[in-house]
Amino acid sequence: MILKIDNVTKNFGGVTAIKETSFSVAPKEIFGLIGPNGAGKTTMFNIITGNYEPSSGQVIFRGEPMDGLKPHQIVRKGIARTFQNIRLFSSMSVLDNVLIGFDFQARYGFLESIVRFPRFIKEEKRIKVRSMEILDYFGMASFAHEKAVDLSYGQQRKVEIARALATNPELLLLDEPAAGMNPSETEELGVIIKKARNDFDLTVLLIEHDMKFVNQMCDKVLVLDYGKTIFEGKPHEAIQDPEVIAAYLGDFHND
Amino acid sequence: MGITVSKNQWMNVAMVAFAMCFIVFSSNYFDEYSVRILNNIAIFIILAVSYNLINGVTGQFSLEPNGFVAIGAYVTALLLVSPEAKQYQYAIVDPYPFVMTLHANFVVALLLSGIFAALLALALAAPVFRVRGDYLAIVTLGFGFIIKILAINNPEITNGSLGLNDIPEFSNLYWTGGIAIIAVIVILNIVNSKFGRAMKAVRDDEDAATAMGVNTFKAKTLAFCTSAFFEGVGGGLLAALLTSISPDLFDFFFTFQLLIIIVLGGLGSTTGAIIGTVLVIGGSEWMRFLDEPMHLFGYTTTAMPGMRMVVFSLILIFIMLFAREGIMGKRELKDFFTSRKKGEK
Numbered sequence: 001m002i003l004k005i006d007n008v009t010k011n012f013g014g015v016t017a018i019k020e021t022s023f024s025v026a027p028k029e030i031f032g033l034i035g036p037n038g039a040g041k042t043t044m045f046n047i048i049t050g051n052y053e054p055s056s057g058q059v060i061f062r063g064e065p066m067d068g069l070k071p072h073q074i075v076r077k078g079i080a081r082t083f084q085n086i087r088l089f090s091s092m093s094v095l096d097n098v099l100i101g102f103d104f105q106a107r108y109g110f111l112e113s114i115v116r117f118p119r120f121i122k123e124e125k126r127i128k129v130r131s132m133e134i135l136d137y138f139g140m141a142s143f144a145h146e147k148a149v150d151l152s153y154g155q156q157r158k159v160e161i162a163r164a165l166a167t168n169p170e171l172l173l174l175d176e177p178a179a180g181m182n183p184s185e186t187e188e189l190g191v192i193i194k195k196a197r198n199d200f201d202l203t204v205l206l207i208e209h210d211m212k213f214v215n216q217m218c219d220k221v222l223v224l225d226y227g228k229t230i231f232e233g234k235p236h237e238a239i240q241d242p243e244v245i246a247a248y249l250g251d252f253h254n255d
Numbered sequence: 256m257g258i259t260v261s262k263n264q265w266m267n268v269a270m271v272a273f274a275m276c277f278i279v280f281s282s283n284y285f286d287e288y289s290v291r292i293l294n295n296i297a298i299f300i301i302l303a304v305s306y307n308l309i310n311g312v313t314g315q316f317s318l319e320p321n322g323f324v325a326i327g328a329y330v331t332a333l334l335l336v337s338p339e340a341k342q343y344q345y346a347i348v349d350p351y352p353f354v355m356t357l358h359a360n361f362v363v364a365l366l367l368s369g370i371f372a373a374l375l376a377l378a379l380a381a382p383v384f385r386v387r388g389d390y391l392a393i394v395t396l397g398f399g400f401i402i403k404i405l406a407i408n409n410p411e412i413t414n415g416s417l418g419l420n421d422i423p424e425f426s427n428l429y430w431t432g433g434i435a436i437i438a439v440i441v442i443l444n445i446v447n448s449k450f451g452r453a454m455k456a457v458r459d460d461e462d463a464a465t466a467m468g469v470n471t472f473k474a475k476t477l478a479f480c481t482s483a484f485f486e487g488v489g490g491g492l493l494a495a496l497l498t499s500i501s502p503d504l505f506d507f508f509f510t511f512q513l514l515i516i517i518v519l520g521g522l523g524s525t526t527g528a529i530i531g532t533v534l535v536i537g538g539s540e541w542m543r544f545l546d547e548p549m550h551l552f553g554y555t556t557t558a559m560p561g562m563r564m565v566v567f568s569l570i571l572i573f574i575m576l577f578a579r580e581g582i583m584g585k586r587e588l589k590d591f592f593t594s595r596k597k598g599e600k
Contacts, residue, residue: 049466075468083466089459091523091585092452099449100456104468106449110477113448114441120448127449167468 002027002203003048003171008057010043010227017043019227020057025171025220030197030204032218032235034211036248039224041207042084045173048205049081050074061171076104080169082160084176084207088148094159095131095144101166102127131166137199138162138192154185158192165200174206178213186210190217211239223247263589271436278432290428296536297431298492301438303516303528305485308442310514311523311585312451313478314458316388317395318510322402323483325505326375327368327490329406332419332500333357334364340421347410347417354412361425365434365491372487373480380476387461399510406502418501419494426496434492438485443525443587445481454478458523519574521581526588531581539567 001024010018018040025031033041046052048059050071059066066074080101089097106127108120135141138158143151148159157177164172177193178186190213197204208214214221215235223231223238225247231238238244281293306320336344338355359367383394406413413419445451453474456464464471494500512535520531542563549556574582 051462071465072468072470075466081466083463087460087463089456089463091459092455096452096455100452100464100467100469103449103453103456104470108449110445110450113450114444116444124448163467 001025002062003205004060005044005048006058006060008044008047008054008059010040010047010052011055017227018047018054018224021224021227021229022057023222023229023232025203025205027170027203028197028201029219030193030206030217032214032221033205033207033224034209034214034221034238035224035230038226039247040227041224042175043227044224045081045175045205045207048074048173049079072104075167075169078168078170079173080164080167080171081173082157082164082175082177084179086153086156086160088156088160088163090147090149092148093145094135094140094148094151095128097148097159098131098134098163098166099127101163101168102131105168134162134165135159137196153180154182154189157181157185157189161192161196165196165202169202171203171205174204174208176207176209178208178210186213193217211235215239266589271440274432274436278428282428292537292540293428294426294431294496296532297428297435298426298489298496299513299516299532299536300435300529301431301485301489301492302513303520303532304435304439304442304525305482305489306513307517307520307523307525307528308445308454309475309478309482311517311521311528312446312458313454313475314523315384315475315478316392317383317479318392318507318514319395319398320482320486320513321505321507321509322399323372323376323486324490324493324509325402325406325502326372327487328494328500328505329413329419329490330368330371330487331364331491332422332494333412334359334367335361335423335425335495336419336421337423344417344420345410345414347415349411350414351411361430361495364495365488368491369484369488372490373484376480376483377476380472380479383479384472384475396507396510399505399507403502403505406505413502416502418499418504420499422494422498422500424495424498426492431492431496434488438488439525439529442481442485445477446525450474450477455523515571517581519571519581521578521583521585523585524581524583524587526586527581527583530583534582538570539563542566 003025005021005023007020007022008018009016009020021044033044035041043052047054050066050069061077061079089100106123108117108123112120132141132144135144138161140155140158140162143155148156151159177189181189193204194217196202206217218235220233221235221238222229223244230243230247231241282290285293302320302324309315309317333354334357341350341355379398383391386394407416453464453469456467456469457471457474461471516531516535517528519534520527520529545563545566546558546560548558
């Protein structure tokens with residue numbers, strides 16, 4: 001198991017966003033985290049990435065507890081993420097956006113950059129070549145010098161994933177990757193994520209509302225409702241589960 | 256890969272060479288008044304370019320430069336004023352004995368000014384960067400006030416509100432211009448490295464930067480300390496140019512002037528900060544003729560002191576109306592050349 005969520009609870013004041021949730025993600029799995037709005041999916045993401053501290057319970061990544069690590073330290077351990085509403089660096093080029101992912105991997109110091117040491121030039125060249133390779137993988141190399149905000153929504157989504165991959169992650173968290181995309185863009189994105197999973201040796205944990213997309217993509221899903229786990233298993237079984245249907249459509253029988 | 260020199264690098268070398276020639280030419284052939292303005296411009300280029308690093312590039316709206324400039328000016332002044340001159344200056348109270356023994360040459364004094372300011376910035380970074388946005392502005396504004404008040408209320412070191420006089424006039428165009436060139440190169444090299452990218456990422460979206468593994472606190476602290484270092488050095492140059500300093504010199508208006516410069520030039524653009532300095536510092540001198548009697552279309556107006564400030568403010572308003580992001584926006588000079596090349600590709 002690459003990621004283990006061990007009995008995690010998160011309270012915001014009196015509200016329990018996540019209640020005693022446990023699940024495990026196997027290496028190279030595409031794992032879906034689904035549930036109606038307010039179910040606690042994004043809260044779970046923020047706990048994994050270290051933005052929130054769990055009220056109780058633990059996140060264990062590759063056998064190592066992530067307690068007390070700051071978000072940027074967790075990224076360096078190998079967990080990268082994308083955001084629900086795309087958050088690219090708006091003033092920067094597509095290439096610079098991806099280069100940010102290499103920030104902690106470029107091996108040169110502050111003084112070396114001021115006096116332009118050979119190592120600075122070598123390292124900058126190395127990370128630029130790597131960034132272009134990643135952009136090329138997503139078919140975005142020709143946009144490298146465009147401003148990120150000038151791209152279409154679908155292209156921005158790809159740059160965001162490329163940027164996350166630049167941090168060299170083992171676990172990639174995608175927060176609603178298909179949101180705001182048309183069916184053909186969604187289809188294309190699904191193909192890319194599956195391909196990247198194999199080529200980059202990734203484990204993917206994704207939040208998604210598009211059940212067709214989830215069905216196509218995920219090896220396993222976890223359904224949350226009001227912070228509680230109501231289903232864990234294969235995606236096609238999830239959509240037949242009475243409790244899941246009740247959570248999404250309302251429980252007509254008990255009214 | 257051999258050493259390849261790109262067109263861009265040639266252009267940089269050419270510009271540095273041009274700036275050096277200009278410094279040599281103007282210090283030999285310009286009159287004293289022009290040289291004095293150029294000295295001012297050079298010092299303010301150092302200050303504006305470094306202030307732009309924290310405020311424009313890193314996007315941390317801080318209002319502290321007057322504090323760091325004051326520290327730099329006082330450190331340099333204390334190290335340069337001769338013991339004999341100190342003897343008769345301290346009129347309020349006797350100075351601490353160590354004040355009398357402080358002495359160093361100009362280069363060491365400037366370096367110590369910068370290092371002292373940078374160390375203080377390092378100590379300040381932890382409390383200051385706990386807050387963002389408007390709160391950061393208030394906290395740093397307070398810092399500027401505190402430095403000024405400390406300067407007034409510690410006459411044993413600073414000679415209180417009387418300030419320090421008889422500072423040897425070491426600053427000349429070679430020093431101010433030369434250090435300005437160094438400051439611009441150093442800051443551009445930082446901006447065009449992973450450190451500069453991290454700073455820009457913090458400006459654009461701090462949470463997203465964190466999610467990319469950027470230590471945002473470190474990026475902000477680096478920008479803050481570098482900025483403080485050059486503000487300290489600039490303060491030292493200013494002290495050795497004016498030959499006398501007092502706490503009043505470093506009030507909020509000083510920061511305000513720098514803020515106008517970098518906003519006018521374009522927040523985040525180093526080229527813009529340079530252009531802004533020339534326009535604001537040079538412009539307010541060149542427009543002095545507006546204060547004097549004028550002959551317009553046969554009429555003769557009386558002298559109107561302050562007229563140049565009115566015109567200057569109007570120009571500022573018009574520039575900000577028609578170029579919201581300042582003259583350069585976030586672009587640098589080289590962007591104009593690279594964007595033109597895109598068509599050929």
